[in-house]
Amino acid sequence: MVKLYTLRYEFVEFVPEQIEPGVLYISVQYKTMAHLCCCGCGKKVVTPLSPTGWELGFNGRAVSVSPSVGNWNLPCQSHYVISNGRVQWAGRWSKEMIATGFARDLQAKHDYYNALSYREPPAETPSLPPPSRKRGRLATKFKEWWSRRSG
Numbered sequence: 001m002v003k004l005y006t007l008r009y010e011f012v013e014f015v016p017e018q019i020e021p022g023v024l025y026i027s028v029q030y031k032t033m034a035h036l037c038c039c040g041c042g043k044k045v046v047t048p049l050s051p052t053g054w055e056l057g058f059n060g061r062a063v064s065v066s067p068s069v070g071n072w073n074l075p076c077q078s079h080y081v082i083s084n085g086r087v088q089w090a091g092r093w094s095k096e097m098i099a100t101g102f103a104r105d106l107q108a109k110h111d112y113y114n115a116l117s118y119r120e121p122p123a124e125t126p127s128l129p130p131p132s133r134k135r136g137r138l139a140t141k142f143k144e145w146w147s148r149r150s151g
């Protein structure tokens with residue numbers, strides 16, 4: 001499989017059945033775009049043009065597509081940004097996913113240190129047990145017994 005780093009564009013009325021690699025077909029009439037996955041796997045990727053889908057940028061020479069194209073439904077799982085006719089490979093994780101993963105990692109660390117602090121001894125000095133009356137009585141009894149024995 002040959003990764004593509006550039007993408008041409010072709011404005012068409014209908015996206016043809018057989019499409020060429022390295023070409024982004026744009027149908028303004030039907031508000032859709034299609035191309036073969038830029039990783040070279042040969043799968044057709046359709047990116048609908050809509051406020052909730054993709055946006056097309058055309059500077060007169062090259063096209064840009066936003067947001068990035070993430071082919072999570074394809075076996076290749078490729079992810080790239082089409083910007084000014086160039087394919088910028090973005091890796092398997094989007095920035096948002098990394099941010100979420102990083103936040104989760106931070107939270108896990110925070111929880112870990114919180115759990116550790118519970119195991120630390122309390123800061124205040126533990127109070128001594130109150131003097132035992134029982135022991136006092138025993139001591140008195142012992143004294144009595146000792147005085148009787150010696151006396």
Ligand SMILES: [Zn+2]
Pocket residue numbers: 037038039040041042043071074076077078
């Ligand atoms: Zn692919």
